[in-house]
Amino acid sequence: MAEERRDQRDAREASQEVGEPWGRSARPEEAEAWESLVATARRTVAEGLVVGTSGNVSVRVGETVLVTPSGVPYDRLSAEDVTGVDLDGRRVLGALTPTSELPMHLAIYRATDAGAVVHTHAVHATAVSTLVPELPLIHYMAAAMGGTVRVAPYATYGTEELAENMLRALTERTACLLRNHGTIAYGSTLDQAYDRTAQLEWMCRVWLTASSVPGLAPTLLSEGQVAEVGERLRGYGQQG
Numbered sequence: 432m433a434e435e436r437r438d439q440r441d442a443r444e445a446s447q448e449v450g451e452p453w454g455r456s457a458r459p460e461e462a463e464a465w466e467s468l469v470a471t472a473r474r475t476v477a478e479g480l481v482v483g484t485s486g487n488v489s490v491r492v493g494e495t496v497l498v499t500p501s502g503v504p505y506d507r508l509s510a511e512d513v514t515g516v517d518l519d520g521r522r523v524l525g526a527l528t529p530t531s532e533l534p535m536h537l538a539i540y541r542a543t544d545a546g547a548v549v550h551t552h553a554v555h556a557t558a559v560s561t562l563v564p565e566l567p568l569i570h571y572m573a574a575a576m577g578g579t580v581r582v583a584p585y586a587t588y589g590t591e592e593l594a595e596n597m598l599r600a601l602t603e604r605t606a607c608l609l610r611n612h613g614t615i616a617y618g619s620t621l622d623q624a625y626d627r628t629a630q631l632e633w634m635c636r637v638w639l640t641a642s643s644v645p646g647l648a649p650t651l652l653s654e655g656q657v658a659e660v661g662e663r664l665r666g667y668g669q670q671g
């Protein structure tokens with residue numbers, strides 16, 4: 432019976448027409464966070480981390496998660512399009528359908544103290560996700576993600592299975608790769624989540640570039656060397 436009721440509720444939610452307001456209106460701090468979210472989403476496209484609407488961005492404001500809606504180009508998003516769900520994924524703000532990758536975003540907010548999450552299909556990172564089980568320690572900036580960046584096993588996009596695989600790969604890390612799919616990173620702010628994403632894509636590009644020289648293999652750092660940088664980053668709050 433419980434299953435049936437949930438199915439009916441899902442069907443009702445799925446039938447909500449675009450344009451029909453859902454729930455309450457945005458509070459001032461949510462409106463402000465939405466503006467920053469849209470700016471970050473546009474940045475992922477402008478800086479080549481995302482093609483079209485293939486990524487998604489979210490930010491947490493209290494118990495509400497603001498998230499990019501499914502299938503709307505970021506340059507068309509306005510203040511009226513604010514889309515928000517609670518930590519169980521129930522829509523509380525806006526009339527648009529949240530990103531299909533919502534399960535990954537919510538899994539991170541439930542399990543960590545994240546304030547923002549950025550997911551992309553960045554080209555070098557996605558290429559690396561098909562080659563290795565973890566990104567070799569090519570550069571000390573791996574420390575900014577907590578150490579060796581793992582690749583989460585493949586599962587269909589939008590599924591709880593993918594969210595679970597991702598969460599395991601994120602153990603003691605703030606970013607991971609998703610096999611044959613892309614990247615996901617979180618931080619306390621949108622800027623931090625974005626920066627980790629850009630750094631991860633850059634490290635993947637460095638590894639691919641160094642690995643592609645015939646007859647030569649890149650030198651790699653040890654876990655200890657990267658851990659030492661991690662201590663420095665924590666100690667000084669800046670990178671060298």
Ligand SMILES: [Zn+2]
Nearest residue numbers: 485532588613
């Ligand atoms: Zn994706």
